[in-house]
Amino acid sequence: MAINKYLRERFFPHLWCPGCGHGTVLNGMLRAVDKLGMSKNEIVMVSGIGCSARISGYVDFHTLHTIHGRALAFATGVKMSRPELNLIVPMGDGDALAIGGNHFIHAARRNIDITAIVMNNRIYGMTGGQYSPLSGQDIIATTAPYASIDPSFDVVELSRAAGATFIARTTTYHVKQIDDFIKQAILHEGFSVVEILTQCPTHFGRKNKQGSAVDMMKLYRDITTPIGSKAKQENPNLIERGIFVQEDKPEYCREYEKIIEKAMGS
Amino acid sequence: MQRNVKFVQGNEACVEAAVYAGLNFYAGYPITPSSEIAELLSGRLPAIGGKFIQMEDEIASMCAIIGASLTGNKVMTATSGPGFSLMQESLGYAIMAEIPCVIVNVMRGGPSTGIPTHGSQGDINQARWGTHGDHSILAFTASNHQDIFEMTVTAFNMAETYRTPVILLFDEVVAHMRERLVIPETGELPLVDRLRTSVREGIDYHPYLPREDGRLPMSDFGGVHRFNVTGLYHDMWGFPSSEPRVVHELIRHLFDKLENRVNHLARYKEFFLEDAEYVLVSYGSAARSALHVVKERRLRGERLGLLELQTLWPFPKEMIREKCANAKAVIVVELNLGQVLQLVKMAVNNPERVFLANRIDGVFITPIDIMNILRLIQGKGV
């Protein structure tokens, strides 16, 4: 397979469970990079902590595996100092929106050219299945034995309000969309968010009686629908997939270049 | 009028020195009494093609400078107690991943919000032990603007030499007062540039394989060598490992690279120590009052001396033991409840002869305060 050249096979096998959706996301991400014909040297992948964050170790880019929740802050430092590099930041739902929520909204507000991928499995997998800010209500987790009462964020609406200029959502069932959306997100100049629903059969599926990995992926097929579809009008509970926001706004590093010009001129 | 003479605050002396040392990336969050550093750099850095960013908090600031350092920049952030507390986790990351960076903590009274507009030296132990796990750290301080300049340049040099975060512990008193600063000419102070690998493209580069002298040549993110950086224990590739041998070797390396060089890293100044019966040990702003006392009492024939510490971590135990060996008593002058006092007691042969002259009420310690304590120690009464 052509995308194998992007893997650090020296460090395999990976640590993900059988049936985990994260490998599908990795696959889609590498296909996107391959289609764009990017050089490995121009990609920096920054991740935080969690199952999703281990993705950075497996790819042959410049990789920065940081601390929990702060990947976007590290990435901001890299991007600001070398704007010509492409920054891809895969994050889990807890990593991105619980401990990392503040960095997420501020990176979006600045519209800094970083591609944020939220791998949303609605659970903290690595620590053993605690509920996350994307779990939503009525979910069984190791810290919610009586079912969760916390409402969840809507990643798309949160990103939109915070100022992200490219926002898309899909699932591990819709593999073609994964590489298409990530490709467009990388090409987009500005802060891009791609939310990918990804199954955790070990911790989320088992406790919430969603069956095997395949059953969970079939569920993604059944509970999602393209943006603005007729099905959505008939059943408002369906989760929309597609590109929600795609707009041109001043990008942070480019704006800073103007500051440098101003400062050097004076 | 000499062009390179300035009349500035201590914070500005730090900024001048950082620029002199080659700083080209700063990330920070406003906090008293360090904010002047950010304000000045927001103007200075873009004018020399550098970058300044005001982040959403101190956690993000520390993370951003680590990211920027990896692309080959000399980086810095500045803060005070509450922000320094927030930076501790990522400070540990920089220690573990061996990322050169400089963190300025302009100390104010704590704990918590404490007393923002008054000086204190209460973060000495936090600088050493603030982040979790066994590690070593470099921390410097200074008592006047010329020394702030020199120690700031030293901090950048040490950060590059040892691939480590370096902490500058200044305090509100020196940071906000103004006095003369003579900016050295280019080349007058030596600068250490980043040590980059000579391994060529296509040949395996091992980011965490030390050379014979223990140093680790770096390769910039975006360059021809791609590698992994992590806060986990890692092997020579930078890949996570929990193998006991790898873990043991790494923790020893991180600790020993500084602790084995304590004497080499020790910066200090001494005044009238040759025949001193009473040795004052002090640092930062407090050392100014201590030196005032020493000079004044020398005029009256009293044999007082001052040992001014500029390296606080790793703590220069042996040097202190030696310098205090002949003293009738040692008086540690500091603006806290005895953080350096305890260290000096551990260092000297007669810990029962070590006393504390301090103030902890936000008021800067006066020469009279020190004199009164000294007389009590001498059995003379105030």
Next chain:
Amino acid sequence: MVFSGSGGQGVVTAAIILAEAAVIVENLNAVQSQTYGAAARGGATRSDVIIAESVIHYPKVIQPNFLVCLTQPAYNTYYPIIRPGGLLLTDSRFVKTEDKVDARQIELPMYHSVMEQIGKPIVFNICMLGVTISLTRVVQPESILKVLEDRIPKGFLEMNQKALDVGIELGAGLKI
């Protein structure tokens, strides 16, 4: 010496200009510091300046030889710290002095003179600085002018020069 007043009166700026003139122009040693709280405007402000030929270690002033108080609260707070026999300068519009002070007290209509001759309260502090150097002779007026030229936009320079002259004249009229 100690300059005191309320936030926004420019006592800190005046202290900085004086100390900078001493260091940069006259090659003396000087240290300037200030005590302050959280409020940017209002509240009591104090700035300490030490000027000496030798190196200055302890940076604060315990007993000023020269004390300026531009408000009543500042006067009430700080008059007890003056060195016996020192000079205490107040503005006659803002401060009512007490008899018990062991210092030579000088009350001058600085604010009034500035308003009458220049019309802008913003240079009140520079006028005070003029009086200060006229009474103490710690630095030459030309040195202050040099610092003002470096610090102040051209359009405002003349006004500041004038305020300095007004102060110097007010001070010169006194026999000390």
